[in-house]
Amino acid sequence: MFLVVLGGTSLLAVAARRLRPAPELPTLESWAVADRGFGTAITWFLLGGTIYTAYTFAAVPSLVYGTGALGFFALPYTVIVYPVAFVLLPRLWAAARRHGHLTPADFVRGTYGSPPLALAVAATGVLATMPYIALQLVGVRGVLTAGGLYPGGMSGDLALVAVFAVLAVATYRHGLRAPAVISVMKGVAVTGAAVAVWAVVLGRFGGPGPMFTAAGRASAGEGMPQASLMLDPGQFPVYATLAVGSALALLMYPHVLTVAFAAAGPGTLRRTAVGLPAWTGMLGLFALLGVAALAVGIRTPSLGAEDAVPLLVAEVMPAAVTGLVFGAVVVGALVPAAVMSIAVATSFVRNIYVEYLHPTATPKHQTRIAQMVSLVAKAGAVVFVFGLRDQDAINLQLLGGVWILQTFPAVAFGVLARRPHRRALLAGWAAGMAAGTFMVVRGGFSSVVPVGLGGQEMQVYAAVVALVLNLAVVAALTPVFNRLDGPLRAPLRLPPGAETTR
Structure with missing residues (x-):
């Protein structure tokens, strides 16, 4: 079943060519945002498949x-993020369509007429996204190692590289259309996996009530995580x-806005957000599978929570369903990884390569460079995973969440x-950026930091503290610069290369 899911995904990736229009001069707009032609159904599958990554489905229940x-x-x-998306994404799409924007930094460049600010947004997006691909x-x-589906040694690494290589080739040739097709398989596989696992788990305990009761007793036992199922006021x-911080940061990631810019129109984005x-x-x-793992009494090596759910699935599910679940996890990684590599490549080409290195690059040349950069991004993620510790990728991703939130004022405002x-x-x-990086690194790469407020110390998300400082600086300096330069009221000139993609 595991191989069936992967094989079906590979065939769908190859079939992405059927979504391409008739042969024409290649453009970055066609490769990166599929000529802005995705309807509601495809946008829903692709945006959901991009936001809800394989690591999300594994990390949340483990947490x-x-x-x-x-x-x-x-x-x-x-839940918080979707009303924001309902309001913000259609407006960004309208500006992107009108002026030929393909990236968040394009929008910032065209809106404020500031190359340094656009470069800051582009560089932050690339830095925050690269460890996300590796993750x-x-x-x-x-997940596959804990479930016994990852061969030891070189053979397991080669198998993972082979699966990733199929995605890399499909993305290179078809751009965003490849993950768009795969996202349908992801939605079906993830839904089937969730329904199958919960049918077995609830049947085993006789309902959610007994499951929570068993989890509460188990969490108090020796050798189990001391996980409270009630949120302490502290x-x-x-x-x-x-x-709140994660919700605001999510929409600033280049891969999320790349999918949004590929929608057919503002109405498509509103229906998708709903x-x-x-x-x-x-x-x-x-997420409730984490509770089920406690109830079943799953014990992970050295209390490593990340192994809890795959061990639960392997214990309670038949072999065929276990293969389906693990296949869904792999497919769940392919969609966001592909979109992230496309977003990184597009940001590099539009906001660094064309802006500073080759302003006269033709549409075909821009597309070729973006295709090569997307391959380099995936290869870099593979090298990172095999060459460094898993914790290094997690640490950089924690920093990435703090960094990307600092672009919120420039994009959203x-x-x-x-x-x-x-x-x-x-x-x-x-x-x-400086404050957020300092707080996370000083805390041993913990994204939660202590803050004193009203004579009391509380734990808060470092990205939110950094954003508050960011907004305070913006609020304090805007009147000063407005008095010196005059307020900015209207969009300025388009970023270089935008005219070639309209």
């Missing part, structure tokens, strides 16, 4: 298994800031009629 109720912060976070492979390898600040909470329901089912000053935004970005 619930290891820490208890705090791990459920991912559910309100993915997909880390999640896949960890955890309220960290729970709330993790949810339907995306269905993916949150699926994530909720996976760009849709307003009265916008902050470009130099104030750049200063705020620099302050937020």
Whole structure:
């Protein structure tokens, strides 16, 4: 069953060529955003498949298994983000379609007329996304290893590289159309896996009530994680800031906006945003598997929570369903990894290569460079996974979440009629990046830091603290720069190369 899922995914990736229009001069717009032609159904599958990564489906239940109720912060976070997406994404799409923008940095460049600010947004997006690609492979390898489906030694690494190579070739040739087709398989596989696992788990315990009761007893036992299934009041600040900060950061990732720019129109994005909470329901089912692992009494090596769910699946499920679940995890990694590599490549070409190195690059040349960079991004992720520790990828991803949130003011405020000053935004970005990096590194690469407020110390998400500093700098400096330069009221000139993709 595992091989059937992977084989079917590979065939779908090859079939992506059927979504291509008739042969024409290659353009970056066609490769990166599929000529902005995806309807509601494809956009729903692709955006959901991009947001809900393999690592998400593995990490959230593992966090619930290891820490208890705090791990459920991912559910309100993915609920908060969709009203924001409903309002923000259609406006960004309209500006992108009107001016030929393909990346968030394109939008910032065209809105504020500031190459340094656009470069800051592009570089932050690339830095935050690269470890995210590697993390997909880390999640896949960890799940398959715990489930006994990852051969030891070189053979296992070669198998993972082979699966990734199929994706790399399909993405190189067909661009965003390849992950768009695969995302349909991901949605079907993830839904089937969740339903199958829960049918067995609930049948075993006789319902959710007995399962929670058993989990509560097990978490108090020796050798089990001391995971409280009730949220302690002292955890309220960290729970709330993790949810809000993660929601605001999500829409700033280049791969999320790449999918949004590929939609057929603002109405498509609004309908998609209304339907995306269905993916949150699926994530909720996976998160509850952490509770089920506690109830069953799964013990992980050295209390390594990341192995809890694959060990649970391997223990309670028939072999064929286990293969389906693990196949769904692998497919769940392929979609976001492909979109992330496309987003990184497009940002590099549009906002670094064309802007600073080759302003006269033709559309065909831009496309070729983007295709090569997408391959390099995937190869770099593979080298990173095999050459460094898994914890290094996790640490960099934690930093990436802090970094990407610092681009929120520049991107989100760009849709307003009265916008902050470009130099104030750049200063705020620099302050937020420096403060966020310092807090995370000083805390031993923990994204949760202590903050004193009203004479009391509380734990909060470092990215939110850095964003507050960012916004304070923007608010303080905008009146100063407006007085010196005059306020920015209207969009300025387009970024280099935009005219060739309209």
